[in-house]
Amino acid sequence: MKKIVLYSFFFGMFFIPNVLLAQTEPEDVATVSDEFENHYYESLKQKGIENYDKAIEALEKCKNIQPENPIVFFELGKNYLSQKKYKDAYDNFEKVTKIDPKNRWAWVGMYDVCYDTRDFNQAIIIVQKLVEFKPDYREDLVSLYMNTQQFDKALDLINELNETVGKSEKRELYKADILRDAKYQGSEKANLIDKIKKNPKDEANYIALIYMYSQSNQEEKALEIAKQLEKEIPTSDWAQVSLFKFHINNNDGDKAVKSMNTVLASDKIDKKIKHRILNEFLIFSKNNPQYDKDLDKAIGYFDNDKEVKVAKEIAKFYQSKKDWNKAIKYYEMHLKNATDDMETILLLMQAYTENLQFDKLAKVSEEQLQLFPTQPQLYYYNGLANNQLKNYKKAKDVLESGIDFIIDDTILEINFNLQLGEASNGLGDMKKKDLYFSKANQLIEKQKRK
Structure with missing residues (x-):
C-alpha cells in the first residue's frame, strides 16, 4: 500500500487539466492550483491521522475544483474503504477506471472492496482485468475460483500455472481437494496421460496418475503406468511402490522383497507409504515364513523412526495372533534400541508367561x-x-x-x-x-x- 500512497501523492501534485490552464488567466491558474493543492494536502494530512471524514471533506472541495481528476476519486475511494463504507469506496475506484482504464491501483481498490465484502464473483471480473497488468494475479484467480466452487476453471488454471511457473504447495492442496470428487478425475487423468506422452521422462506425472488410479481402485491401470514408468525411468523408486503390490498379489515373494527394499531405502518416498508396504509384507510373511529374514531386514530400515516403533508394533501383531515365539522375537528386537520402554518390557514378560x-x-x-x-x-x-x-x-x-x-x-x-x-x-x-x-x-x- 505504500506504493499506492506515493503514487497518489505525485499524481495529485501534478494533475491539473491542460484544458483548464488554457481557458484561465495566469493569475486565476495560480489561485486554482494553490487552492486545489491546499485542499489535497489537507486531505492527506487528515487521512494520515485517520480522520477520514475531514479528509473526505477536503477531497470534495478538490472535486469541485477539478471534477474529472482521477486522483481525487482514488483518494476518496481509499478513505471510504478505511471507513468500511464499501459502496462509496467501490463507486469512487470505479470512477477512476472510467477516466483512466489503465490505472491499475484503482482496479486493486475495487478488488479490495470485493474481497472485504466477500463478493467473490465480482472479484473474479476485477482480477481478470488485473491479470492484464500483472500475471501474478492468476494466483488470486485460482483462490477465487475455489471460493466460488468453479472447480473446473480452478483445475484448468492450476495445471496452466504448474506448467508455466511451477508448482506451489497451496495450488497442490487445492488440486487435491478438487480431485477428491470423481467427476473431475477423468479430465485430470487425461491431462496426466497427455503430459506423459509429451514428456515421458517426467516422473511426477506418472506418480500422480498411479495415485489417482489407485484411489479409484483401478489397480490394473495403476500397474500399467508403474511398468511404463519403470521402462522409461529404470531408476525410479516410485515404480516399485505399485510393482510391490502387484508382486504380493501374485504371491511372488522374491520380486516383492526386491521392490520393498528399493522403496524402504528411498529418500523420495513418504514414510506413510513405507509403513503401508511393511504392513502388507508382514501379513504376507505370516503365511510365508520363509521370508522372516526379509521381514527382519525390512524392520531395520525403521530403527530411527521416532514416531512409529515398528518392531514393537509387529510384536503386538503376532501377540494378537497368539504367535508367542515371534512376538517375543520382535519385543526383544525393539528393546535393543529402547531399553527403558516399560510397556514393552511388561508385554515381553507376559509373552514369556504365555509361552511357558x-x-x-x-x-x-x-x-x-x-x-x-x-x-x-x-x-x-x-x-x-x-x-x-x-x-x-x-x-x-x-x-x-x-x-x-x-x-x-x-x-x-x-x-x-x-x-x-x-x-x-x-x-x-x-x-x-x-x-x-x-x-x-x-x-x-x-x-x-x-
Whole structure:
C-alpha cells in the first residue's frame, strides 16, 4: 500500500487539466492550483491521522475544483474503504477506471472492496482485468475460483500455472481437494496421460496418475503406468511402490522383497507409504515364513523412526495372533534400541508367561528389577516364574518385597496374593497359604462390586 500512497501523492501534485490552464488567466491558474493543492494536502494530512471524514471533506472541495481528476476519486475511494463504507469506496475506484482504464491501483481498490465484502464473483471480473497488468494475479484467480466452487476453471488454471511457473504447495492442496470428487478425475487423468506422452521422462506425472488410479481402485491401470514408468525411468523408486503390490498379489515373494527394499531405502518416498508396504509384507510373511529374514531386514530400515516403533508394533501383531515365539522375537528386537520402554518390557514378560518360558522369565525379570526396582509388575512376574520353577522361597521373598509398591491396582494385588499363596503352599505353610488365598478372594469380591 505504500506504493499506492506515493503514487497518489505525485499524481495529485501534478494533475491539473491542460484544458483548464488554457481557458484561465495566469493569475486565476495560480489561485486554482494553490487552492486545489491546499485542499489535497489537507486531505492527506487528515487521512494520515485517520480522520477520514475531514479528509473526505477536503477531497470534495478538490472535486469541485477539478471534477474529472482521477486522483481525487482514488483518494476518496481509499478513505471510504478505511471507513468500511464499501459502496462509496467501490463507486469512487470505479470512477477512476472510467477516466483512466489503465490505472491499475484503482482496479486493486475495487478488488479490495470485493474481497472485504466477500463478493467473490465480482472479484473474479476485477482480477481478470488485473491479470492484464500483472500475471501474478492468476494466483488470486485460482483462490477465487475455489471460493466460488468453479472447480473446473480452478483445475484448468492450476495445471496452466504448474506448467508455466511451477508448482506451489497451496495450488497442490487445492488440486487435491478438487480431485477428491470423481467427476473431475477423468479430465485430470487425461491431462496426466497427455503430459506423459509429451514428456515421458517426467516422473511426477506418472506418480500422480498411479495415485489417482489407485484411489479409484483401478489397480490394473495403476500397474500399467508403474511398468511404463519403470521402462522409461529404470531408476525410479516410485515404480516399485505399485510393482510391490502387484508382486504380493501374485504371491511372488522374491520380486516383492526386491521392490520393498528399493522403496524402504528411498529418500523420495513418504514414510506413510513405507509403513503401508511393511504392513502388507508382514501379513504376507505370516503365511510365508520363509521370508522372516526379509521381514527382519525390512524392520531395520525403521530403527530411527521416532514416531512409529515398528518392531514393537509387529510384536503386538503376532501377540494378537497368539504367535508367542515371534512376538517375543520382535519385543526383544525393539528393546535393543529402547531399553527403558516399560510397556514393552511388561508385554515381553507376559509373552514369556504365555509361552511357558519360565527360566527366561525369571532371568529377564530379575535383570529388569536391577534397573527398575520400584516396578511392582516385575516383582510379580519374577515371583510367578520362581513359583513355576519350584523356587518357592525365592518367589516368596521377591513377592513380599514388591507388594508394597502396588498403588491403586486391585488386579495386580489379587495376583500377588495368589502367587504368595502358591509359594506358601510350596513351602508347606498352610496357614499363610489360606491367609493369602483368603485376601485374594476378598479382593475379587470387592472388585466385582465396583
